[in-house]
Amino acid sequence: MAGRIYLGELEELMLLMVALIGANAYGVSITQELEAQTGRVITISAAHAALHRLEEKGFVKSSMGGASTERGGRRKRLFQLTAYGRQALQELRNVRNAIWAQLPGI
Amino acid sequence: MEIYPTPPKWAETLIARLAPDHLAEEIKGDLYEMFLYDAKRLKASSARRRYSWRVIGFLAKAFFWKRPTYQIHHMTGSYFKMAKRSLLANKGTTAINVLGLVIGIASALAIISIVRFELSFDTFHTGYKNIYRMVRVSGDDLSEFRTGIPYAIPPAMKDISSIRKMTKLEYLGGTNVDILSADGKFERTFVEEGGVVTVEPEFFDVFDFADSPIKWISGDPKTSLSEPSSLVITSAIAKKYFGEANPIGQTLRFHKAFDFKITGVIEDFPSNTDFPFRLLVSYSSMPLIFKERMSDWVSVNDGHSIYVVLQDGVKVKDVEDQMAKLHAANVGKDLSTYRHYLLQPLSEVHFDPSFGTFSKRTITHNTIFALELIALCLLVVGCINYVNLSTAQSTLRSKEIGMRKIMGSSQKNLVIQVLAETLIIVLIAAMAALALVALSMPSLTSMLGLQVKINFFDPFLWITLSTIIATMTICAGLYPAMLISRFNPITAIKNQFNTGRIVGVSLRKFLVVIQFTATQVLAVATFIVVAQMEFFKNVDMGFDRNAVVVSIRLLNSDPSLLNSFETELRRLPFVENVAKSFTLPSGVDRNRSSRNIGKPDANDVQDYQNYEYSAVDEHFLDLYGIKLIAGRNLTPADSSRNILVNETLMKNLGYNHPPDIVGAELKIGGGEMVHVVGVINDYYGNSLKERVDNIALDASIDRFRQVSVRLDLASGQRMADALTKLERQWKLIYPEHAFQFRFMDDNIAMFYEQELKYSRLFQIFSAMFVLIGCLGLYGLITFIANKKGKEIAVRKTLGASVGNIIMMFSREYVALIAVSFALAVPIARYGVNEWLTNFKNHVEVQWWLFAVPGVMVLALALAVVSMKSFNAAMANPVDKLRTE
Numbered sequence: 001m002a003g004r005i006y007l008g009e010l011e012e013l014m015l016l017m018v019a020l021i022g023a024n025a026y027g028v029s030i031t032q033e034l035e036a037q038t039g040r041v042i043t044i045s046a047a048h049a050a051l052h053r054l055e056e057k058g059f060v061k062s063s064m065g066g067a068s069t070e071r072g073g074r075r076k077r078l079f080q081l082t083a084y085g086r087q088a089l090q091e092l093r094n095v096r097n098a099i100w101a102q103l104p105g106i
Numbered sequence: 107m108e109i110y111p112t113p114p115k116w117a118e119t120l121i122a123r124l125a126p127d128h129l130a131e132e133i134k135g136d137l138y139e140m141f142l143y144d145a146k147r148l149k150a151s152s153a154r155r156r157y158s159w160r161v162i163g164f165l166a167k168a169f170f171w172k173r174p175t176y177q178i179h180h181m182t183g184s185y186f187k188m189a190k191r192s193l194l195a196n197k198g199t200t201a202i203n204v205l206g207l208v209i210g211i212a213s214a215l216a217i218i219s220i221v222r223f224e225l226s227f228d229t230f231h232t233g234y235k236n237i238y239r240m241v242r243v244s245g246d247d248l249s250e251f252r253t254g255i256p257y258a259i260p261p262a263m264k265d266i267s268s269i270r271k272m273t274k275l276e277y278l279g280g281t282n283v284d285i286l287s288a289d290g291k292f293e294r295t296f297v298e299e300g301g302v303v304t305v306e307p308e309f310f311d312v313f314d315f316a317d318s319p320i321k322w323i324s325g326d327p328k329t330s331l332s333e334p335s336s337l338v339i340t341s342a343i344a345k346k347y348f349g350e351a352n353p354i355g356q357t358l359r360f361h362k363a364f365d366f367k368i369t370g371v372i373e374d375f376p377s378n379t380d381f382p383f384r385l386l387v388s389y390s391s392m393p394l395i396f397k398e399r400m401s402d403w404v405s406v407n408d409g410h411s412i413y414v415v416l417q418d419g420v421k422v423k424d425v426e427d428q429m430a431k432l433h434a435a436n437v438g439k440d441l442s443t444y445r446h447y448l449l450q451p452l453s454e455v456h457f458d459p460s461f462g463t464f465s466k467r468t469i470t471h472n473t474i475f476a477l478e479l480i481a482l483c484l485l486v487v488g489c490i491n492y493v494n495l496s497t498a499q500s501t502l503r504s505k506e507i508g509m510r511k512i513m514g515s516s517q518k519n520l521v522i523q524v525l526a527e528t529l530i531i532v533l534i535a536a537m538a539a540l541a542l543v544a545l546s547m548p549s550l551t552s553m554l555g556l557q558v559k560i561n562f563f564d565p566f567l568w569i570t571l572s573t574i575i576a577t578m579t580i581c582a583g584l585y586p587a588m589l590i591s592r593f594n595p596i597t598a599i600k601n602q603f604n605t606g607r608i609v610g611v612s613l614r615k616f617l618v619v620i621q622f623t624a625t626q627v628l629a630v631a632t633f634i635v636v637a638q639m640e641f642f643k644n645v646d647m648g649f650d651r652n653a654v655v656v657s658i659r660l661l662n663s664d665p666s667l668l669n670s671f672e673t674e675l676r677r678l679p680f681v682e683n684v685a686k687s688f689t690l691p692s693g694v695d696r697n698r699s700s701r702n703i704g705k706p707d708a709n710d711v712q713d714y715q716n717y718e719y720s721a722v723d724e725h726f727l728d729l730y731g732i733k734l735i736a737g738r739n740l741t742p743a744d745s746s747r748n749i750l751v752n753e754t755l756m757k758n759l760g761y762n763h764p765p766d767i768v769g770a771e772l773k774i775g776g777g778e779m780v781h782v783v784g785v786i787n788d789y790y791g792n793s794l795k796e797r798v799d800n801i802a803l804d805a806s807i808d809r810f811r812q813v814s815v816r817l818d819l820a821s822g823q824r825m826a827d828a829l830t831k832l833e834r835q836w837k838l839i840y841p842e843h844a845f846q847f848r849f850m851d852d853n854i855a856m857f858y859e860q861e862l863k864y865s866r867l868f869q870i871f872s873a874m875f876v877l878i879g880c881l882g883l884y885g886l887i888t889f890i891a892n893k894k895g896k897e898i899a900v901r902k903t904l905g906a907s908v909g910n911i912i913m914m915f916s917r918e919y920v921a922l923i924a925v926s927f928a929l930a931v932p933i934a935r936y937g938v939n940e941w942l943t944n945f946k947n948h949v950e951v952q953w954w955l956f957a958v959p960g961v962m963v964l965a966l967a968l969a970v971v972s973m974k975s976f977n978a979a980m981a982n983p984v985d986k987l988r989t990e
Contacts, residue, residue, distance in 0.1 A: 024736070043163045044136055044163070045162050045167050048129075070138075070142050072135075074131050074134055076136075
């Protein structure tokens with residue numbers, strides 16, 4: 001394992017959403033997807049803050065794009081998983097699976 | 107098309123204003139998108155409410171407030187790095203710039219500290235704006251300014267209701283202080299040159315030194331100064347007289363006559379007060395000293411001063427009118443029209459030389475203004491150097507600037523770049539200047555006799571310094587910055603452009619003219635001030651001032667002691683002559699008494715002449731080289747009935763020919779008759795700033811207070827030895843008296859102390875001007891010589907001589923300096939005339955007084971220019987032409 005991965009619970013969910021949505025992952029779509037998948041409602045500002053942290057930590061990268069009239073002509077910041085982010089998700093999953101495997105069936 | 111509601115304006119503005127640039131777009135976009143989504147499902151109002159909440163949500167997030175600072179840091183660092191490189195690349199210019207600014211800033215700081223000290227005099231008393239000094243202006247032409255008030259006046263003024271407080275004091279100046287032992291025997295003696303005063307307890311009520319009240323080490327203001335014959339001394343005096351012993355209860359004898367008991371010790375007075383008191387006698391002792399004069403409405407001692415505090419809102423004129431009424435009711439009509447009592451605000455006391463102060467220091471507002479102007483000009487001249495050199499240098503940097511512009515540097519970036527360079531230079535200069543001032547201030551202040559210190563913890567100093575730094579950075583840097591940043595990159599790269607032009611004249615020439623105008627104004631002014639000082643030093647005062655004369659002050663006029671002292675002195679081989687007199691012919695701190703004299707039929711005040719009367723012996727005229735014009739000299743047989751008069755008094759009494767007055771009977775103010783036996787030539791008893799007074803001399807032996815000794819030192823004999831011998835004789839005759847002596851020339855020079863001090867200051871600062879000016883010229887010429895290297899080389903190969911080339915360089919600057927001289931003359935002339943009107947006797951303002959300093963500055967500038975251009979002209983043309 002290459003170092004430990006610091007990823008909060010919300011951050012992990014956000015990261016999964018980015019991976020899930022793929023090409024059109026940005027603030028609003030991620031919030032909506034999160035609500036649809038988990039029933040969890042977060043404010044848009046909390047979403048932005050989490051996405052920022054993820055970008056700072058290098059799990060996602062972003063680019064501007066996709067202006068539309070429903071945004072008043074403003075562009076979106078589109079997020080994309082980095083290789084490191086993908087690896088982090090994978091590792092977290094492996095760790096969990098390994099632990100689950102050791103549990104005497106629940 | 108659907109019409110959508112709009113989000114709340116304030117929330118939109120809030121986000122637009124506060125969001126960091128790189129996030130604004132996505133945040134606004136997301137918010138709007140969610141708003142539209144809400145707007146389709148919900149009521150417009152709740153959509154708007156949700157929008158607002160989301161905005162507030164962003165405001166609560168830390169990431170929203172984080173600014174990507176790395177970009178700005180990066181540029182700031184780069185500005186300073188670039189500035190450092192470019193300054194180091196041109197070390198010579200940088201050094202000249204820094205030096206010019208150091209001189210400017212250091213001088214400005216020094217002047218500001220001095221001016222601030224002068225302006226602080228006695229401003230620390232509570233309500234000092236409401237304190238007034240009573241002054242006396244008299245004469246038909248109101249030309250006599252004095253502060254002495256007759257003793258009877260202040261008690262009568264108690265009834266003037268507009269006066270809230272009043273305090274009387276008499277400044278006695280210096281005295282002889284004997285310390286007496288417990289049984290009243292003489293122990294030791296001290297001579298005080300000044301600081302002796304009689305004050306009332308109320309003094310500390312009117313002058314409360316509120317900033318740092320004077321502490322009472324023992325005693326207290328109410329009781330210590332109330333009883334007659336009590337004395338309060340400052341801690342410095344206590345230490346000097348008694349060391350660590352307790353001074354309370356000790357008795358001091360002043361002037362061999364008056365005993366005072368020490369009842370209090372106070373802290374020393376601050377240095378910025380015009381009340382430099384050290385021995386404070388209770389005012390209630392005054393009747394002991396002045397006896398029946400205490401009820402006199404007419405005769406005055408100049409030291410007797412009155413200070414009043416007026417009720418709020420009272421008009422000064424009204425109080426003066428009441429005083430005039432009071433005066434008129436108690437003296438004759440003649441005197442009340444001749445003499446006027448006025449009130450002068452305390453805030454004017456330090457700035458009005460006509461009345462003088464106890465600290466013997468005044469400074470006119472004009473002098474302060476002149477000093478401030480000099481400080482400002484020195485700063486401006488330093489800035490001009492900077493502007494000149496950096497605009498000249500910008501031609502060299504055109505490629506750099508062009509490159510920067512092509513690489514995408516904005517005009518703003520370039521302005522900041524140049525300003526950063528200026529800021530660095532100014533900062534270095536300011537720190538160096540601060541160090542320079544801190545080092546040189548002690549010698550400067552001791553030269554000026556001031557007690558100004560540079561206090562590094564004084565916030566004022568740092569505020570001043572930062573203001574100077576900021577202003578100079580803007581003034582010196584902004585124009586070059588604008589100029590450089592405006593370069594067209596294409597022409598800049600091709601190195602073809604001119605520096606700024608002002609109506610056809612190059613800006614640099616214009617600035618050089620301003621610089622040298624300021625320099626020449628000060629050079630001319632200084633030269634004339636020095637000429638005036640020389641005039642004071644050398645002018646014929648009507649008596650022989652070059653002789654070595656020592657004057658000794660007597661405390662005792664007992665004729666037999668005095669005669670034996672004279673006999674002993676005459677025995678000394680180096681004593682040429684000895685004369686006894688009431689006072690000296692001239693000099694500071696002279697005893698002076700005046701009376702009125704008129705023709706026998708005189709009745710009114712107008713018929714009388716006020717004159718100074720002194721007593722002399724038969725050797726006096728001879729010793730001082732005063733000429734007898736008519737009649738005979740006084741002899742020991744003459745009493746006070748026979749007098750000598752000077753020419754001025756003779757003319758004022760209406761006699762035109764000296765022989766006419768010899769033998770005349772005259773009436774003295776009191777009615778006594780005197781007989782004129784001779785006429786002497788006029789001599790200046792006062793400084794040459796004033797006119798010759800009426801003087802009459804008689805031979806009253808009991809009034810002798812001074813012994814003048816004319817020395818004739820053989821070669822090899824030391825002055826110190828002669829003085830020691832004089833003192834030994836003195837101690838034999840007067841064992842209990844301190845030997846107080848002065849040299850005649852010192853005594854006269856002290857008249858002009860203040861002028862001399864400021865003339866030295868002027869000399870220093872005009873040297874600074876010339877230095878900055880020459881530095882600037884040197885920088886310019888160096889630059890031009892470098893730039894014109896090829897031109898010079900081509901000229902030389904075509905046959906130009908070194909002389910031709912120096913001429914080519916100098917011509918322009920001679921012309922510029924000539925222009926500035928022409929501008930400087932009228933300005934200097936105006937200033938100098940203003941200053942010279944302060945003196946009754948002054949040098950003629952002649953053309954050569956302007957020409958000499960003008961030529962000197964020109965010669966100096968020319969020397970700088972030719973030195974550098976000579977180097978350029980001597981260079982081998984091959985070196986310059988080889989590389990093309």
